[in-house]
Amino acid sequence: MSNYLQRDESKQIQLSGWQRLLPWLLSSFCLLLASVTHQFASAQEIDSLRKGVVKVAATLDGIQKTGTGFIVQQDTKATYIVTAAHVLADDKYPKVAFFSERHTSVETEVLQNDQRNDTSLFKVHDNTLVSTDVIALLFAVEEKVQDNNELIAIGFPPGIEWAQIPVTLALRQGTDLIFDGNLDEGNSGGPILKKGSINDLVTKGDNRLGRAIPEKFITTVLDGWDITLMKGGVVTAQFTSKPTPHEKPPTTTRLLIEPDMVAVPAGKLIMGSPKTEPGRYSNEGPQHEVFIASFAISRTEITVGQFRLFVQDKDYHGGKEFQTAAEENEKGCWTWNEEKKQFERIPQRNWKSPGFHQHDEHPAVCVSWDDAQAYVQWLLKKTGKQYRLPTEAEWEYVARAGTTTVYWWGDNIGKNNAVCGDCGSQWDGRQTAPVGSFKPNAFGVYDISGNVWEWTQDCWHDDYTNAPTNGTAWLEKDNGDCSCRVVRGGSWGFDPLDLRSAGRDWIITDGAGYGTGFRVARDF
Template sequence: MNKNGMMRFWTILMTCLLLSGFAIGALQARENRGVAPVVVRDKEGQQVGLYQESHALVIGVAGYRNDNGDGWPELPGVREDVKIVARALEDNGFHVQTVLDPKSDELEKAFEGFIRRYGRGPENRLLFYFAGHGHTVRPGWSKDPMGYIAPADAPNPERDPAGFEALALPMQRIEEYAIRIHAKHALFLFDSCFSGSLFGINRAIPENISYKTEKPVRQFITAGAEEETVPDRSIFRRQFVAALAGEGDMNGDGFLTGAELGLFLQEKVIKYSNGAQHPQYGKIRNPDLDKGDFVFRVGVRVIEVSSNPALELEFWKSIKDSRNPVLYRAYLEEFPNGVFAAIAKAKIRAGFGERNEPRPKTGRIIVRSNVSGDTVFIDGKPMGPTGPDAHALAPGEHEIRVEKAGFEPFETRLELAAGGEGTVRAHLRPKTTAIEPEMVRIEGGCFQMGSPASEKGRYGNERQHRVCVEGFRLAKYEVTVAEFRRFARATDYRTEAEEGKGCHIYAGGSWNRKDWANWKKPGEGQSNRDRDPARCVSWNDALAYLDWLNRETGADYRLPTEAEWEFAARAGTTTRYYWGDGEEDACVYANGYDAAGKRKYDFQWTALSCNDGYPNVAPVGSFRANGYGLFDMSGNVWEWTCSLYKLDYDGSEKHCVSKGVDGKRVVRGDGWISTPRNIRSAIRIGNDTNVAYYHLGFRLAREF
């Protein structure tokens, strides 16, 4: 072999080694699919960015429990369906999580864990796919049917209807999940047959994709209607995959919308099932979540921005000094939108004898932002407002800063190559006066919720039962007057008490609504210090505070569920109070109705024998904390939770409900007028969402 042949051999060998190594890296990066902005190349080679992240949860139930002959028939074909659907979604740019044969609690955990992890990004799209049995129940109290999906341990409702409803997942819960999601687009597909009033039928095909992608939406598609049966060899799955491959793009624009998908599946499944299945599709019955349309890009290869920057950088370092264009083509094939793509293209041109062409001496940067009236600073020099106009800059690293009065400044750095182009998207966050609460991390676990039948002073709505909660964070203190005042001043908010509903106080031997009472003046002759808990606050007022705080901080604060509240209050204890079974230490841990309160008010109920020094409300943190470091979990003020109140526990204690759901909400902990009986850890009552009391406040929770 001559010298030139030897050189060519080593060049090809090194290229193959590099490509094989980075092919392995690309396979490792498949786990990160969907977590970077999806870039789609159309027929003209133009890039169209649809979503920041794309995540899918694919659940299949093939092996139903049938120990006593009262279960569902098995669906062995579902296992293959899950694999095929997951693969099709991955090919469309989704990160996919699969769950097979979940039991009732595992099914709920799958939904909640997935939403908690991926549902917060407002520019994300989430897809949920369930394959398994479904069923419709017609409650006697409602003319509307209720759809359910069946986990692996749900019995057949024809043989055990009560057992089925206890374990199956109702569409009401799916609706709660849909509303809780922060992502702008969510699509729920059920390869199951059932009916219900969760969504309204919608056959419209959008004409303007870019407009639709900007609007939030929750869409639903089922494989069939009530009383229809899903075959094990799923027609619905085959047609869904075909739609993603491009067959569902009815208007040929390169996009597949949720509306197009629903219409396609309805036509094809009815046809190929010979009329045995009638898919239903539509959008949630919620005016805030029914304007947009879920979008897939079809007919093109979906590419992701590099999800492994370390791998890309290592590759680039290994070839950056080479004069061989083959290596730069290898880089571009692996990282077509890489940080060094412009440089690689320039080096390829140089390698093909184009060295004599004048090389560009500058690059271009476009800076955009989410606000108007801002100013761009590049390397400390003001360059005018953000917008579509490009700034010509010398190659190298540049510091980009965007400022606007009343907003936190945005800063970043960008490496620009000669002839290269870059776009910076600045997100300016308003400066806030919000006070973020000090949070305590609560590790999840299981506990006995409620009280045993032997507990002194227990009420009939405290049935003891085992409950498990995921980890969460809970505020160390109740929301204070100072914190609530900042919210009210920043938003000009008036509480429901201030708007005419008043606040309830105890006077003259009964509870009375007083028009003059509100969070600013919760009672005659009572303190209202900055560190006192905010009172005379309704559930709706608490949600308004949360909306403001989350908007100002970018966080996701909420009220705790009832189960979370009691789990945190008990702090691992099983006693009557979280400090033990005796009342003698109550004044050390809780601000209840004691000797000081009795001297001032002389209420008609039993007082604690001790004296805590506070006849009414006390500043937060004035008493000893519980085992988790939380203050005032008993006494001081009752605290709102996000859970629907039911006289007997039915699972609602583990969930939050949205503002539009009818019914009372659970309040826990009792307040400064509490008897020894009512500061127990298990005490619970329900309260109307628009009613305020002078011993009722709230504290905040959030996910880990």
């Protein structure tokens, strides 16, 4: 295992010429969207709203078409969804995918089609098939759209899933509203949102302009189905990991700036690797038992979009945007120089421009430990909740999710379980993958192995001699070097062995690397 910045780089995966890779047209489009939507993202947590939006797939004459829908109610038995009638066509049993389980399709049943208003209501009969963190989107208290309103659409333009697109009211045609904002047919059936609440339903996307109907027409299709629409702007989320028999999953009111969190039950961990494990380093021993108290951890790594909310909170930062370690004095971000076979800091590289294309759903990189701490403090002060970085023991406990194998999915790296230098994914050795691109582990946590190295709270120790057994952070005690902090999980450009659940490394606290990000933890 190689230290990302300071030690032997011999195990960094080399793919000659990857830096000369031409930008993907689609990725360029994503970047354009990200650059023009940041002012909307700062007003609301887009990631939370996506939990109420679904991808709809309907089949007509053997041809599948894709659109968007949104959840209007979920009770103990069923989940009710609205979309545009033309998206479903005559398919009585369309399928949907939820944001947290985007690779799983769930069958639904159409309840009512209002062809006149191009609105349909359908439902999932069995809620055990529904992602447990979905939300019913709220409807706007004041429904009329004004010309200067800041609006977004969430939907599925070609090649982009759960994309947020800024839109503005262009004109009114009778009861229909015409919006300007690169809306595509894949956005049909999706919501137009104002301040996080539903205002309109997209009935047609055509290149730049999109047509929508106001919220009052959406409600007509719901009459007679005993559906109570909620109005307002706060999301109530329930933690979703399976509790132990004596532990109930806690509920909490989650602000829109907060990451989606997973409740991790208390338990015991055999931390470290056995001497027989392939790729093992001596710093992974001796193995020892650790008790982990229950806590919460973010379901994904902190994304570019989430990090932007923090950076652009000028009220919090004294009237200006936050400057990351890589941006200060153009210190730059550590990247791999293929010609020199070494890492070097590139002044132009930072979280906004890491050297490869990202959009809001990619993990934030070129983020130092100091930057991650600043983000955590911002969350803590904004919410009053005890956000922090996970300890190293907590991180391994989550990474293993009850397993003792080399990786949480088994003893072999396999194919397409994660992104690394040679993991069999489309992003290998080139760039980060959008968070949640691979299946989650048993705790419901995504990308715990691969994608980016993740910061922890712990100072670096050369091995586990005298390590704490209660899951707390190991700091200066026992000759800890707190100028270097532990990172875990490997990244998109590193050897598969670095993704092992026991693998560990260190980076200097102000070191920002293009393969380093973080996720957050929270105390109950």
